Amino acid sequence: MTIINQILEIKTEQGINIHNITPQIQDVINSTSIQNGQVLVFSRHTTTALAINENEERLLEDIKVFLRKLAPESDKYLHNDLHLRIVPEDEPMNAHSHLMAMMLSTSEVIPIVDGKLALGTWQSILFFELDGPRQRTVFVQISGE
Numbered sequence: 001m002t003i004i005n006q007i008l009e010i011k012t013e014q015g016i017n018i019h020n021i022t023p024q025i026q027d028v029i030n031s032t033s034i035q036n037g038q039v040l041v042f043s044r045h046t047t048t049a050l051a052i053n054e055n056e057e058r059l060l061e062d063i064k065v066f067l068r069k070l071a072p073e074s075d076k077y078l079h080n081d082l083h084l085r086i087v088p089e090d091e092p093m094n095a096h097s098h099l100m101a102m103m104l105s106t107s108e109v110i111p112i113v114d115g116k117l118a119l120g121t122w123q124s125i126l127f128f129e130l131d132g133p134r135q136r137t138v139f140v141q142i143s144g145e
Contacts, residue, residue, distance in 0.1 A: 001037070001143055001144065001145060002032070002033070002034055002037075002142075002143065002144065002145065003141065003142070003143045004028075004032050004034070004141070004142045004143075005139070005140070005141050006028050006139075006140045006141075006142075007137050007138070007139060007140070008021065008024050008025075008028075008137065008138040008140060009135065009136070009137055010127060010129075010135075010136045010137070010138060011133075011134075011135055011136075012129035012132035012133050012134050012135075012136055013129070013132050013133050014132055014133050015132060016064045016067060016068070016100075016128070016129065016130055016132075017128075017129045017132055018060045018063065018064070018126050018127070018128055018129075019126065019127040019128075019129070020055040020124045020125070020126060020127075021041070021125050021126070021127045021138065022055075022117065022119070022124045022125045025039060025041060025110075025117065025125055025140060026116070026117055028140050028142065029112060029115060029116070029117065029142060030115070032142055034112060034115070034142055034143075034144040034145065035112070035114055035115045035144070035145065036112060036113060036114070036144050036145055037111075037112045037142065037143050037144010037145060038109055038110065038111050038112055038142075038143060038144060039109070039110050039112055039117070039140060039141070039142045039143075040107060040108075040109050040139075040140070040141040040142075040143075041107060041108045041109075041110070041125060041138060041139075041140055042106060042107040042138065042139040042140075042141070043105075043106045043107065043127065043136075043138060044136075044137050044138065044139055045134075045136055045137075046098055046101060047094055047097035047098055047100075047101055047129075047130045047131035048101060048127065048128060048129055048130060048131075048136055049100070049101045049103075049104030049105055049106065049127075049128040049130065050104065050105050050106065050107060050108050050125065050126065050127055050128065050138075051104050051105060051108070051126050051128065052108055052110070052119070052123050052124070052125055052126070053123070053124065053126055054122045054123070054124065055124035055126065056122075060126075067100045067103070067130070070099070070100060070103055071095075071096040071097075071099035071100050071103075072096065073096045075096065077093075077095030077096065077099075078095070079093075079094075079095035079098065080093035080094075080095050092131065094131045097130040097131035100128075100130045101128075101130055104128055108125060110125065112142070112144055
């Protein structure tokens, strides 16, 4: 069995933004000889997440509204008491972003069949930035034959 590791870089924008990374993941698969196996996609940050869902503009806006209702930025959070913690000078008050990330997932595993992601018709791999703007990385591990 072959195992290939790669890092994707994603430059994000202010606030919550959702990126369809399906094409980049398929490009990584295409760069290998693996035809059947699986790909692990792993978010490497505590204020980002991954999900498989439909990449439809209005749904993505609904998701953002839903996440903001779950963890409103304006609520009081102990994590935001920056004066009580040792933090860098540019540390943001981002407890809400950590809480949103916990409601999603840090990883997804997708089968590879005949060199292609075995996603359903409307499924896409979505990367969630919950505390942008930032430069982010996603770890991709492909294993198979």
